[in-house]
Amino acid sequence: EERMKKIPLSPEAMAKRVAEELPDGSFVNLGIGLPTLVSNFVPEGRTVIFQTENGILGCGPIALEGKEDPYLVNAGGQFVTLLPYASIFNQAEAFVMIRGGHIDISVLGALEVSEEGDLANWFVPERGVGRIGGAMDLVNGVKKVIIITRHATKDGRPKIVKKCLYPLTGKRVVDMIVTDLAVVEITEDGLLLREIAPSFTVEEIQSLTEPKFKLSEDLKEMAV
Numbered sequence: 001e002e003r004m005k006k007i008p009l010s011p012e013a014m015a016k017r018v019a020e021e022l023p024d025g026s027f028v029n030l031g032i033g034l035p036t037l038v039s040n041f042v043p044e045g046r047t048v049i050f051q052t053e054n055g056i057l058g059c060g061p062i063a064l065e066g067k068e069d070p071y072l073v074n075a076g077g078q079f080v081t082l083l084p085y086a087s088i089f090n091q092a093e094a095f096v097m098i099r100g101g102h103i104d105i106s107v108l109g110a111l112e113v114s115e116e117g118d119l120a121n122w123f124v125p126e127r128g129v130g131r132i133g134g135a136m137d138l139v140n141g142v143k144k145v146i147i148i149t150r151h152a153t154k155d156g157r158p159k160i161v162k163k164c165l166y167p168l169t170g171k172r173v174v175d176m177i178v179t180d181l182a183v184v185e186i187t188e189d190g191l192l193l194r195e196i197a198p199s200f201t202v203e204e205i206q207s208l209t210e211p212k213f214k215l216s217e218d219l220k221e222m223a224v
Contacts (some may be wrong), residue, residue: 006199008151008180013224016041018107018148018178022048029053029098029138031108031121032076034148036062038107051103053134055094058086074135098134098141106120106138110149110177112164115211117174117186119147120166139170152208157212160184160191161210181205183222190214195222 007139015037024046030036040061042048050059053075060081068079112120123130139145143148152158158210177184182205195212196205198221214215
């Protein structure tokens with residue numbers, strides 16, 4: 001019998017797993033890129049209020065093709081929808097919400113995350129690409145930071161590292177990482193591996209991770 005091909009989680013499956021972490025009634029900011037998919041997968045019966053840095057509270061899913069409103073975009077310039085209770089305001093007020101501690105969770109992408117929860121996600125030195133922006137405020141202003149990212153780069157270099165080499169967005173700010181291979185919690189004792197992708201082994205995931213994991217007592221397969 002041919003062995004099942006090992007396929008990492010799709011971006012949609014990763015976003016669905018992150019969405020399960022968002023409590024009912026929480027205020028959540030989604031970063032640019034992969035995080036924006038999360039708004040499409042909020043579990044049924046749960047209300048999550050999405051905020052954007054450019055001034056929307058009650059942002060709905062990404063707009064379907066042909067249904068875009070040129071005046072409704074998120075901070076990354078994607079066309080979005082509004083929920084019935086949405087409100088729109090200026091960018092300064094959006095940052096008052098973030099800096100004032102009124103946003104519960106931020107979901108962000110990453111270039112690197114260290115075993116202590118340091119995050120680098122704003123600048124790629126070899127490409128000279130990146131700018132200081134809302135991510136710095138988000139990681140320091142919200143109550144919880146969840147990272148959604150590929151476990152390794154295209155050339156197989158770990159993105160979960162002992163020490164970040166890229167310029168930092170924030171120190172000791174990350175609480176949880178959801179990748180295409182695993183769910184990892186950052187604790188005071190280091191990295192805790194909570195879930196692994198179907199058909200992958202702990203050894204395979206460890207080989208793509210620079211720091212050593214501790215294994216959760218109830219380590220399980222990711223439900224996708």
